[in-house]
Amino acid sequence: MPLIYTYPTVSPASEDLVLLTDTSDSSKATKTATVSSLLSIGLAQDINTAKVSLSASDLANLWQTPVTIVGSPGAGKYISALTIEITFNYTAPQYTTDGAGDLELKYATANGKLVINDWGVSSVPWTGVASENKIIPNTFSGLWGENEALQLAITGGTANSLTGGGGTANIYVTYKIVTI
Numbered sequence: 001m002p003l004i005y006t007y008p009t010v011s012p013a014s015e016d017l018v019l020l021t022d023t024s025d026s027s028k029a030t031k032t033a034t035v036s037s038l039l040s041i042g043l044a045q046d047i048n049t050a051k052v053s054l055s056a057s058d059l060a061n062l063w064q065t066p067v068t069i070v071g072s073p074g075a076g077k078y079i080s081a082l083t084i085e086i087t088f089n090y091t092a093p094q095y096t097t098d099g100a101g102d103l104e105l106k107y108a109t110a111n112g113k114l115v116i117n118d119w120g121v122s123s124v125p126w127t128g129v130a131s132e133n134k135i136i137p138n139t140f141s142g143l144w145g146e147n148e149a150l151q152l153a154i155t156g157g158t159a160n161s162l163t164g165g166g167g168t169a170n171i172y173v174t175y176k177i178v179t180i
Contacts, residue, residue: 046176047082052152054169056091060162063101066108066153073177078144081105083135085172090131095165101154105173107145113155131167146180 014036022029050070106113
């Protein structure tokens with residue numbers, strides 16, 4: 001029998017079979033189950049990742065026009081953000097700021113928010129001259145927003161909180177939908 005790490009890796013289909021040991025059987029019999037049957041008992045945590053690419057114009061307009069990262073999940077549900085990753089791609093010219101405002105991942109009606117303190121509009125990378133990546137764990141404060149979209153915005157600043165730059169960004173939010 002070959003070593004397990006020598007088998008090819010595949011993306012499983014729902015009808016594919018996996019081997020398991022039935023511990024409820026005193027003989028510990030080896031049995032099979034379908035991938036879909038494993039998913040139906042909750043082994044997949046319904047964790048998703050949304051990616052949104054932002055142009056220089058999108059970034060400059062975050063104060064006036066928040067960008068939806070994850071759409072409304074439906075009645076009786078809310079989006080639980082697990083992590084956010086921002087990849088900033090510097091392109092000259094660098095941004096200028098009024099030094100005010102916070103970059104936030106927030107619900108559409110601002111019930112709850114994650115203030116991205118390390119990347120407020122007056123800090124690197126927006127006013128720097130280098131590309132940068134940042135992974136931010138879930139530190140949401142406030143109430144979860146039932147049936148509300150999750151948005152990226154600059155809050156507390158002015159219409160010119162972030163201007164004149166040429167950089168772009170990719171935003172990745174890992175989340176799950178929770179039923180209330």
